[in-house]
Amino acid sequence: MKSSALTSLAIGALHVVTALRFTNPNFNNITIGKPLNITWDDASGPVSLTLVKGGTPALFATVGTLASDLTATSYLWTPSSSLLRDTYDIVFRDSSNSVHSFQFELVNAPISVTTTSAASVAAAAPTYTTTFMYPNYANGAGA
Numbered sequence: 001m002k003s004s005a006l007t008s009l010a011i012g013a014l015h016v017v018t019a020l021r022f023t024n025p026n027f028n029n030i031t032i033g034k035p036l037n038i039t040w041d042d043a044s045g046p047v048s049l050t051l052v053k054g055g056t057p058a059l060f061a062t063v064g065t066l067a068s069d070l071t072a073t074s075y076l077w078t079p080s081s082s083l084l085r086d087t088y089d090i091v092f093r094d095s096s097n098s099v100h101s102f103q104f105e106l107v108n109a110p111i112s113v114t115t116t117s118a119a120s121v122a123a124a125a126p127t128y129t130t131t132f133m134y135p136n137y138a139n140g141a142g143a
């Protein structure tokens with residue numbers, strides 16, 4: 001009895017492992033202009049990566065598609081200087097699943113469009129509202 005329960009537990013765990021998952025150990029120090037090697041595994045079919053922002057799922061807004069139809073297991077992403085400071089995460093999608101990365105903040109991203117490059121930043125991101133909801137773990141306290 002006990003061993004069959006353990007067996008089905010193990011099969012359940014195995015099933016989770018074979019679904020699409022990102023394999024970056026952390027999403028710390030993601031910096032404007034600095035390439036980040038995004039990695040994942042166990043995709044079924046081509047993968048697309050979408051950047052979303054917002055502190056909580058209810059506030060998530062799609063910023064844009066980073067890449068789609070990826071058949072490799074990594075993608076080198078360089079965060080654009082037109083992105084404002086916010087809480088972001090990346091949605092991985094394959095033919096059957098969608099998985100969110102850890103949330104992260106962009107290091108060196110401008111807080112608002114009040115700098116000298118305000119015009120170009122505003123042109124690139126005209127619809128953003130600045131709602132700051134920083135989770136404490138973004139500074140390294142958590143995973």
Ligand SMILES: *[C@@H]1O[C@H](CO)[C@@H](O)[C@H](O)[C@H]1NC(C)=O
Binds near residue numbers: 029
């Ligand atoms: C992130 O950057 C800070 C400041 O440069 C540094 O102290 C910290 O070790 C970095 N963390 C990681 C995970 O690279």
Ligand SMILES: *[C@@H]1O[C@H](CO)[C@@H](O)[C@H](O)[C@H]1NC(C)=O
Binds near residue numbers: 037038075076
């Ligand atoms: C990204 O990481 C993957 C897995 O470690 C590696 O195969 C790939 O060469 C890396 N890409 C770059 C551009 O560093």
